[in-house]
Every structure is written in structure tokens, then in C-alpha cells.
Amino acid sequence: MSRTTMDLWVGVFVAMGIAALFFLALKVGSISGSDIQSPYLLSARFDNIGGLKVRAPVKVAGVLVGRVSEIRYDNERFQAEVVFTVDGRYKFPTDTFANILTSGLLGEQYLGLDPGGEEKLLAPGDVIKKTQSAVVLEKLISQFMFSKAAEGEPAPAK
Amino acid sequence: MSEPLVRLENVRFAYGERAILRGISLSIPRGKVVAIMGGSGCGKTTLLRLIGGQERAVGGRVTVDGQDVAGLGRDALYALRRRMGMLFQFGALFTDMSVFDNVAFPLREHTDLPAELINDLVMMKLHAVGLRGAAKLMPGELSGGMARRVALARTIALDPMLLMYDEPFTGLDPISLGVIGQLIRRLNDALGASSVIVTHDIQESLQIVDYIYFISEGRVVAEGTPDEIRNSADPFVSQFVHAQADGPVPFHYPAGDYATALVGGAG
Amino acid sequence: MADVFRKMGSMAINGIWQLGFIARFFWLILVYSGQSFTRIHLTLRELYFSGVMSLLIILVSGLFVGLVLGLQGYETLQRYGASDSLGTLVALSLVRELGPVVAGLLFASRAGSAVTAEIGLMKVTEQLKAMDMMAVSPIARVVAPRFWGGVISMPLLAALFSAMGVFGGWLIGVVVIGVDDGAFWAQMQDAVDFRYDVLNGVIKSCVFGVAVALIAVFEGYDCVPTAEGVSRAITRTVVSSALAILALDFVMTSFMFRG
Numbered sequence: 001m002s003r004t005t006m007d008l009w010v011g012v013f014v015a016m017g018i019a020a021l022f023f024l025a026l027k028v029g030s031i032s033g034s035d036i037q038s039p040y041l042l043s044a045r046f047d048n049i050g051g052l053k054v055r056a057p058v059k060v061a062g063v064l065v066g067r068v069s070e071i072r073y074d075n076e077r078f079q080a081e082v083v084f085t086v087d088g089r090y091k092f093p094t095d096t097f098a099n100i101l102t103s104g105l106l107g108e109q110y111l112g113l114d115p116g117g118e119e120k121l122l123a124p125g126d127v128i129k130k131t132q133s134a135v136v137l138e139k140l141i142s143q144f145m146f147s148k149a150a151e152g153e154p155a156p157a158k
Numbered sequence: 159m160s161e162p163l164v165r166l167e168n169v170r171f172a173y174g175e176r177a178i179l180r181g182i183s184l185s186i187p188r189g190k191v192v193a194i195m196g197g198s199g200c201g202k203t204t205l206l207r208l209i210g211g212q213e214r215a216v217g218g219r220v221t222v223d224g225q226d227v228a229g230l231g232r233d234a235l236y237a238l239r240r241r242m243g244m245l246f247q248f249g250a251l252f253t254d255m256s257v258f259d260n261v262a263f264p265l266r267e268h269t270d271l272p273a274e275l276i277n278d279l280v281m282m283k284l285h286a287v288g289l290r291g292a293a294k295l296m297p298g299e300l301s302g303g304m305a306r307r308v309a310l311a312r313t314i315a316l317d318p319m320l321l322m323y324d325e326p327f328t329g330l331d332p333i334s335l336g337v338i339g340q341l342i343r344r345l346n347d348a349l350g351a352s353s354v355i356v357t358h359d360i361q362e363s364l365q366i367v368d369y370i371y372f373i374s375e376g377r378v379v380a381e382g383t384p385d386e387i388r389n390s391a392d393p394f395v396s397q398f399v400h401a402q403a404d405g406p407v408p409f410h411y412p413a414g415d416y417a418t419a420l421v422g423g424a425g
Numbered sequence: 426m427a428d429v430f431r432k433m434g435s436m437a438i439n440g441i442w443q444l445g446f447i448a449r450f451f452w453l454i455l456v457y458s459g460q461s462f463t464r465i466h467l468t469l470r471e472l473y474f475s476g477v478m479s480l481l482i483i484l485v486s487g488l489f490v491g492l493v494l495g496l497q498g499y500e501t502l503q504r505y506g507a508s509d510s511l512g513t514l515v516a517l518s519l520v521r522e523l524g525p526v527v528a529g530l531l532f533a534s535r536a537g538s539a540v541t542a543e544i545g546l547m548k549v550t551e552q553l554k555a556m557d558m559m560a561v562s563p564i565a566r567v568v569a570p571r572f573w574g575g576v577i578s579m580p581l582l583a584a585l586f587s588a589m590g591v592f593g594g595w596l597i598g599v600v601v602i603g604v605d606d607g608a609f610w611a612q613m614q615d616a617v618d619f620r621y622d623v624l625n626g627v628i629k630s631c632v633f634g635v636a637v638a639l640i641a642v643f644e645g646y647d648c649v650p651t652a653e654g655v656s657r658a659i660t661r662t663v664v665s666s667a668l669a670i671l672a673l674d675f676v677m678t679s680f681m682f683r684g
Contacts, residue, residue: 013473024623024626057615240559251552252547263561
């Protein structure tokens, strides 16, 4: 094995390895998580966040604009406070509505934003006031059953 | 030639509890070939390692060219070792390099000589041991005697002032043995170096060395020039020279009384 | 009874001694690294022996692991009607865990054992002592290049393993079974985050690389210089590397992937 062929193989090996890393970074993973440009923080308070997790996506009209960065419990308001980063390219009016939604029936939960019509924009660090809590499936079912029971007829057994 | 090149004064050494050397004093004068002899496992190799600074003595002093080896720092020790050459028992050639690269190794590591000059030097050294034609071979393709000659060429690559040989005659056929013996003598005189040979091959040594030390149980028990040794009446020396099985060096490893062991084992 | 405690005590003391030796050895390697980096071809040569020579086994194993993940993943996911998430499953398992860990285990048994054998044999044949007597530090000349060769190879091999695995999963999922190609990649890209998943996987493989390379060179350098000693050292390299990889993986996973 001469020195030059060895060097050639090492070069090929290193190039392949770096190509694999790029493949993992660009094709397998979305670089978007770290691709959020000049991010700023917003927060929102919810009565119930359901199964929302840190790093869950933040979407507007179905487009990913940021990620949840922190979830904590506010012991004075007895509410959950969700802090999330948003791409600096996107601005939202102050009357934006924050929902906790589920992708599909059983999919993961994410934070959905519905921009309102106000002219003033949310500044970094602002709190979104209008929120709607997560839909908790058990509650929904029991509500449905109670309302049926209240109508005076037993839930039909299939 | 006033001050000897290597001087050991009352050197003691032990591996843990086991004492190997119990107070050895000897000296290696400049320009001479000195043999250190003794039975297997008497600490001869340890002696070389002490001179080369690979082990530190428990007591006593080892001086090489006026420097106390044990007192040297790493860099000073490495500087000293560049002027020493050691031939290991089986040559210790680097198995992943060709004969040429093996001999060139110390030159490339320690000098910035241009490639042509290194080439010339290596060929000179290989020529000195008669193996210029084997430069392209790998160590695995050499016989034991040839491997040792290549190692010898590598050892003298930097023209050392002190050459150390660890059992250079072990496992060689009589012809190779004679060749190595002659090379040791010739190279020593050609380089103006001093040599230490650690060996138990008495007949070969008597022909080539200037002075002999006998070591047993960690002490120098006899010394002298080859002529003195041949005519020595010392029981140890005569046992060694005439290869008798029993004598001052006992045939039996120290043990309890044989009869007691047999009878006592039953009861 | 006291005997049991005595034995445990001596085991503990030996373990701590060993750790101390390894730490000191690691320090020496770092100290001598500068010297060996000035002669880069030494490290390139080891990169060839530990990296290029492991390439085939890594690529083939990666492909097979991906194929199996694709089959098993599809089998399970389609029960919940979630076969579109196959890409996510394959990619996340590979990038986070299987890539670094399995590549690390393969690397330890292919390259780590070879390094231990090589250094061990150099010790048996007194090549290391001879080098030291020639005023050339064996740590700088022999150990450090092999260490860095392993450290550099490992993350590249792990990335190749993961990439190959994803390809294998795609082959089974999309080409053979017929999961939708767009859904496969889109769901994967949606779920796999560069920093959180890919980068953490790369960090894992770098740590494994240091651990395996250090264990391999240490066992070789520290072995009893006999034929039996070398074969024992090789066994120890493979066993300790495997344990180190799995233990480190657990520790790192618990720090990296919380909540």
C-alpha cells in the first residue's frame, strides 16, 4: 500500500463521512429548528395545556414559525404559562389568538396562532391574552355524555 | 582514557519485594568491549535498563559520561539516549517498516537531513553489516541472524558512543553467531565507541571482549580479562566456563528437604 | 464474611488505580499530541487503518439495521394506521441511538481490537522499548496517532451508519412496501431536528470515539507482554469498550433527551 493510495482512500473516507453528516442535517433532519432567524420570545397563558411539550411547533395557518421553548406553572394566576420563540421575520397583531391544537385525531399537540385585525404588533416579550386551552378528549366525551343524559335519554349502546 | 564511560557504584535494584541487584559496582572504560555474564534471570538485562535510564536504581549511582542517569529529566535523558544504542534480544525491528525504513528511523526522527543524504547513510550502515542488498525486504522476510544485523545497523545509525547488547547471541546458528560477534568487535573499534554485552555465551564472548564481569544473585562474583577467566580457579567461573550442571550455582531451586517433603506429605 | 469485604475492597482499589492510570495516560497522549500532529501523515495512516478499513462493515451493517427497522417499524405502525410516520421512526432511532451505539460497538470490535493487537505486539517484540531507547517517545510516535485516528473516524463512521440506515429504511418502506415517498421524507424532516437530534447524535459518537480509542491504546500499551497477555488485552478492549459505550450512552441520553 503506497502512501498516495492510502491518502486517496482517507480522502474518500472523510468526504463520504462529511457527506453523510450533511445528508443527516439537511435531508433527514430539518435544519429549521435552528434556522429560526433573529428569534424573539412571546408567551401565552392557558388554563390547560393538555399534552403540549417543550419544542412543540408553533404554526400560523399551518406554517411553522417557531417552537415552544418553555412551559411553566404560574402559581399566582393558577395558569400554565407557555413561552415560545418566533422567527423574527413574522410579526403578529396584539389581538392574535393562541390555541393548543392537535395534528390529526391522536397526533402531537402544537401551538396555533390566529392573527387578528389590530394594527399594533406584538413586541418581543409580550403576552398573548386571548387563548383557548387544549381540548381534552376525556372532558369532551364526558360533556357529550352528560348533555345526552340531560336530554333524558340514555346513551345509545351500539 | 582516565574516566570510564559508564560507572556503577553499589547499585541496588528490586522489583517490589524481590531484590534483583544487591550492590553492584563495575565500570566500562572508553573504547573497550565489556561482557556481563551470569545465569538466566540474574538481573543482567536490568543492568542495561539502568544504564539506559529505563529503570531507576533503588540505591547507588549510575553515571554515563559523567552524568548521573537517575538525576536526569526527560529531555536530558533523551539527549543522552541519542548517544547510546541498544540492540535488543531479538532485534525489535519495526515490523510495519522495510529494512531501509528501520535503519532510517533514528535518522529521520532526530535529524533534518535531506532524503539523498539519509539514503547514503542508511546504505553505509547496511553495508557495514553486509545487508545492503536486503534494503527492500520487510522484517518478516529476514532470518533471525539477518534481523539482528539489521537491528545492529539501526543501532549504529546515529554513531553512538555507547553500544549495549542484550543477549545478542541467543538463538543463532554458529555461523550467524560468529558474524555477530565479529561485527560487535569491529563496529566498536571503527566507531571508537564502548560496548557492553549482556550474555551467557561464554565461548563467543571470550574471543571478542576485553573484560568480563560475572554476576550471581545480584552481586559481582568474579571479574577479569579473558585470559584471567580461562585460567581462573574460582569455582563459580569454572562451573560457568565448563558448563557443569551443579556447583556454586545449584541445580535445585531452593526447597525444603526432599526426604522430609516426601515423608511429611504422607502424614 | 470478612473475606468477601476484603475482596470487594481490593477490587474497588484496583478499579480506582486503573482509572488513575487511564487518566494519566490520557493526559500524556494529549501532551504528546502536538508532537504527532506536526507529522500529520502518521495520523492519516491510522485514519486509513481504523476508518477506511471499518468502512465496509459499517456500511453493510447500517443498511441491514435500516432494512430491519423499516420492516419492523412498518409492521407496528400500520396497526395504528400511522405507517406514514415510518420515516420518523427509522430516522429518530438511528440518529439518536442506533447510529452512534451500534457503529461504536462495531468500531470497537473491528478497529479497537486491531489497535490493541498492534500496540500489544509491538510491546511483546520490544519495539516500544527499542523506540524509547532511541529517544523517540512511543506515546508520541505510536499511541497518539492511533488515538486521534480513532477519534476522528468514529463520528464519520456513525454518520455513515445512520445515513445508510435511513436509506435502508427508505428502501423497504417506500420501494418495497409502498409507503408514500413524500410522506416518508416530510414526516421525517418535520420530526427530526438538526440541533436536538442530529447534533446530539454526533456528540455521542464523538464521545464514544474518544472512549473506544483511549481504551484500545491503553489496553495495548498496558498489556502483559506475552502472547497470552495480548489476547487477553484484546478481549478486554472489546468488553470494556462495549460497557463504556452503553453506560455513556445512558448517561448522555438522560442529559440530552429530557422532556
